[in-house]
Amino acid sequence: MRQIALYGKGGIGKSTTSANLSAAWSDKGLNILQIGCDPKHDSTRMLMHGRVIPTVLDVIREQQKDVSTSDVIFTGYSGVRCVEAGGPEPGIGCAGRGIIATFQLLEKLGALRGDLIVYDVLGDVVCGGFAMPMREGYAKEVYLVTSGELMSLYAANNIAKAIARLSSNSRSQVRLGGVIGNGKNIPDEEALVSEFATAIGSKLIAFIPRSPTVQQAELNKKTVLEYAPDSSQAMVYRSCADAILMNTEFSVPTPLSMDDLESLAYRYLKE
Amino acid sequence: MISNRSPIDISRSEGCTLTGVLSVTGFLDDAVTVIHGPSGCTHHNASLLYASLAEIDSFDLPRFISSNVLEEDVIFGGEDALLHAIDAAEALDPALICVVSTCIADTIGDDTAAVCRKPRGIPVVYIPGSGFLGGGFSEGIKNALLSLIPLSPSMASSPEEGVMIVGEKNLEYEADENFDEVSRLISLLGLHTGLRFVRRMPAPACQRISVAPLAVLRDPSLEPVGSALRERFGTSIISGFPIGPDGTLNFLRSLGESGGIDSLPAIRDEEGHLEDLYDTFSDLSGLSVTFDPKSANPGSADVAESMIQVLGMKKTASGHLLPLPYDPPVGTAGTKRMLHAWRRSLSRA
Numbered sequence: 005m006r007q008i009a010l011y012g013k014g015g016i017g018k019s020t021t022s023a024n025l026s027a028a029w030s031d032k033g034l035n036i037l038q039i040g041c042d043p044k045h046d047s048t049r050m051l052m053h054g055r056v057i058p059t060v061l062d063v064i065r066e067q068q069k070d071v072s073t074s075d076v077i078f079t080g081y082s083g084v085r086c087v088e089a090g091g092p093e094p095g096i097g098c099a100g101r102g103i104i105a106t107f108q109l110l111e112k113l114g115a116l117r118g119d120l121i122v123y124d125v126l127g128d129v130v131c132g133g134f135a136m137p138m139r140e141g142y143a144k145e146v147y148l149v150t151s152g153e154l155m156s157l158y159a160a161n162n163i164a165k166a167i168a169r170l171s172s173n174s175r176s177q178v179r180l181g182g183v184i185g186n187g188k189n190i191p192d193e194e195a196l197v198s199e200f201a202t203a204i205g206s207k208l209i210a211f212i213p214r215s216p217t218v219q220q221a222e223l224n225k226k227t228v229l230e231y232a233p234d235s236s237q238a239m240v241y242r243s244c245a246d247a248i249l250m251n252t253e254f255s256v257p258t259p260l261s262m263d264d265l266e267s268l269a270y271r272y273l274k275e
Numbered sequence: 276m277i278s279n280r281s282p283i284d285i286s287r288s289e290g291c292t293l294t295g296v297l298s299v300t301g302f303l304d305d306a307v308t309v310i311h312g313p314s315g316c317t318h319h320n321a322s323l324l325y326a327s328l329a330e331i332d333s334f335d336l337p338r339f340i341s342s343n344v345l346e347e348d349v350i351f352g353g354e355d356a357l358l359h360a361i362d363a364a365e366a367l368d369p370a371l372i373c374v375v376s377t378c379i380a381d382t383i384g385d386d387t388a389a390v391c392r393k394p395r396g397i398p399v400v401y402i403p404g405s406g407f408l409g410g411g412f413s414e415g416i417k418n419a420l421l422s423l424i425p426l427s428p429s430m431a432s433s434p435e436e437g438v439m440i441v442g443e444k445n446l447e448y449e450a451d452e453n454f455d456e457v458s459r460l461i462s463l464l465g466l467h468t469g470l471r472f473v474r475r476m477p478a479p480a481c482q483r484i485s486v487a488p489l490a491v492l493r494d495p496s497l498e499p500v501g502s503a504l505r506e507r508f509g510t511s512i513i514s515g516f517p518i519g520p521d522g523t524l525n526f527l528r529s530l531g532e533s534g535g536i537d538s539l540p541a542i543r544d545e546e547g548h549l550e551d552l553y554d555t556f557s558d559l560s561g562l563s564v565t566f567d568p569k570s571a572n573p574g575s576a577d578v579a580e581s582m583i584q585v586l587g588m589k590k591t592a593s594g595h596l597l598p599l600p601y602d603p604p605v606g607t608a609g610t611k612r613m614l615h616a617w618r619r620s621l622s623r624a
Contacts, residue, residue: 105350
């Protein structure tokens with residue numbers, strides 16, 4: 005069983021990417037579990053055809069006892085099993101502890117199984133709880149999802165810092181699998197993201213260009229793989245899914261200083 | 276943000292901020308204290324207080340209620356749990372409910388103060404008690420006293436109210452003896468003690484805090500409490516209990532100045548009392564003694580140093596190791612107790 009985590013800045017397209025990758029892998033016959041680790045709990049919505057599924061934390065809050073897998077795991081497109089961790093209401097409580105409680109419950113239920121588990125994690129590593137998917141026993145491969153925008157690269161760089169920090173623990177097996185570029189129509193964006201990936205000691209796994217097909221699919225409450233399986237965008241996601249499956253190079257990243265990161269982004273702005 | 280991360284430069288012997296708060300609110304008669312945090316915070320402190328109170332032959336454990344914050348409350352917020360705990364406290368029909376926050380409550384960002392502002396039939400006071408925000412036991416005492424002060428409306432002060440005693444160390448073995456000594460000194464100037472804020476004080480008496488024209492703080496570290504009383508009610512403040520003979524005479528002088536009273540007769544009277552004391556312990560003269568200044572409270576060490584000189588003892592490195600009190604000796608009576616302890620120790624040598 006492989007466990008991978010996708011991290012990146014909020015709104016950068018992690019959930020869209022995760023859902024389409026899960027769909028692509030599932031279409032290949034793999035048993036997939038996708039876990040959304042974001043209080044806004046919309047990671048699996050397209051896989052569930054627009055249905056907002058009850059979150060693990062909702063179930064814990066309301067049911068408390070005798071929670072079963074059927075309460076928290078829902079089957080979506082192509083058999084992808086979907087879980088949303090959820091979180092407290094905005095402005096109260098501790099979402100990070102919620103992620104930890106979610107993982108503990110899923111483990112207790114024996115739900116962490118399949119060929120591939122995909123963790124789709126909140127934009128940045130905001131506290132220890134959101135680093136949970138990178139901790140021992142969970143995802144050993146992390147993929148950073150970023151565009152060429154400075155703030156997106158900044159968030160990706162921060163996550164690289166978290167991976168480097170966690171890797172210093174001799175028992176930790178978490179490594180950076182690579183960077184997935186999610187295009188925002190910035191000039192030379194793929195080259196910029198690729199250079200960023202190299203600079204932090206990793207590589208560009210795939211670059212997903214901006215496409216209206218993505219929005220059309222979402223408006224139809226489907227993944228691109230389901231809505232337009234023959235589209236070029238679907239091919240891009242399949243290609244990215246294959247690249248991750250075949251990936252055997254994992255690294256401990258060397259995050260950039262803020263100055264280096266800014267000068268990298270600035271150079272692409274000028275040239 | 277708290278920057279002091281040293282694990283060694285703070286006292287471990289008294290307890291955390293929460294313990295400090297409880298050492299005040301637990302001594303408010305007819306009050307209930309709600310501890311907003313996991314039940315362990317309440318268990319641990321109740322156990323600690325039980326042991327400390329048993330040391331002073333008091334087995335009257337204060338009324339504490341825990342909001343019993345569980346993991347679910349940590350994730351979703353513990354304010355509902357706190358509301359339930361305050362409801363439970365209210366059902367006991369106390370005169371006052373004190374609500375103390377703990378590390379967990381503040382870590383998850385519960386707005387404990389806002390929950391306490393919900394209108395109820397009885398006053399509910401919020402007291403910060405999180406140790407991780409810095410400070411320790413003394414900070415807790417300060418926080419508790421400062422939080423109780425606003426319960427008193429501003430009223431004209433009255434000499435009839437007497438001298439208010441602020442921030443007694445309720446868990447110290449000699450708390451009542453120290454109070455008696457300070458009362459005796461105050462009486463030398465024709466004054467009397469009033470409210471003991473807070474030691475076995477009825478909770479409704481918090482409303483009379485403003486009336487005391489003069490207040491004596493237990494310890495100079497309570498100066499922020501003194502400042503609050505001064506600024507809010509115009510209370511005259513004496514910043515600490517008298518320590519040793521010199522402190523005793525200075526205390527009488529300050530008391531006289533604050534109360535507009537000629538203190539000279541009282542000082543002369545006390546000087547005579549001190550001479551009698553030195554005569555009583557003249558048998559210690561010429562004995563070779565020492566003490567360990569590193570393990571001693573600096574105030575206790577200062578008094579010990581002056582007593583060694585006054586009594587004509589010899590301080591040598593190989594001298595008999597004298598026991599020093601944990602808290603500096605209060606007044607002439609405290610000094611006398613210290614000298615008795617020295618004599619007992621020397622007689623056993």
